Amino acid sequence: MTTVRPTACSAISSASRVEILHLVQQRARRTLAELTDATGLHANTVREHVQRLIDDGYMVAEPERRTTRGRPRVLYSAATDTPSDVQARRVAAAAERGDLMRRVLPATSPTHLDTDALHQIDAIVEDLMDAGFDPIVDEDELTIDLTPCAHAAAQAEHRELLCRVHLGLMQGVLDAAGGPLSVDGMRSSCDPEQCVVQLMLAERATKVASDQPAA
Incomplete structure (x- = not known):
């Protein structure tokens, strides 16, 4: 549960x-x-x-x-x-803890993410936990499942604004950590408490941009 x-x-x-x-x-x-x-x-x-x-x-x-x-x-x-000094310190500390955890508890299956991307995941997971979420990361699908949303019920009337702001905060954490991952958006759902954030690698982001028709 x-x-x-x-x-x-x-x-x-x-x-x-x-x-x-x-x-x-x-x-x-x-x-x-x-x-x-x-x-x-x-x-x-x-x-x-x-x-x-x-x-x-x-x-x-x-x-x-x-x-x-x-x-x-x-x-x-x-x-x-x-970027703030506070954020920089948190990102560095999260990367250290993540590296230690991976050494102590090696993954049962190999990951396709490089070290920089893993450090981004470390930083964003800790930031989300501090914000009251219980994130579940799928490294293959590049998703972060925040369901049930810890803020949906408490701030239901402000949810749209909250989501926009929080996606921006998540992007800020990824930028501060430095690496190939960025926020792609939030997966649509009819359930107001369901929240799944989609990430994307820099290579995909570049391809998406190149596929856009010229103005």
Whole structure:
């Protein structure tokens, strides 16, 4: 029986934080005032959400570069645009733990994935577990099954936005880990709690791009 981890402590367990992540994924280098206006939340509330997202490695902050006098504003971006130090440390630690596990418990069947791709899988699995999911990876099909979705019931009215944001977060983790895998999308399903994410190798991504008709 599949168990669902509690999501209360996850950075994406809050609909407001999901909305903030969506805003910075859409456009980088946003100010606190812009995020406050866009969400309609109090500035102090936005500041707390932003700090939580920074602490968890999902967002980064940088001072504005000014050519005039005055205190520079702080600009916020998604870690998918500018990888965070927190994310880099987590990716490296996940790869070390994954390598150790593979040495201690050798796979019963050979994998077609190279070391870089395996490290990407290590990183994304740990990130998903921290977010409250119980991921099941199929290395042959390049899928990650997150069913039942740990957030579907709690944030049913925000599911579409949550899925878009989380796919972006997953891509950010894969990019931070470095390797041939990327997010292809989510497999369609009539079951609102079913969630299977499709990955693809760089070679396939290149072929898909080459198959597109010229503009």
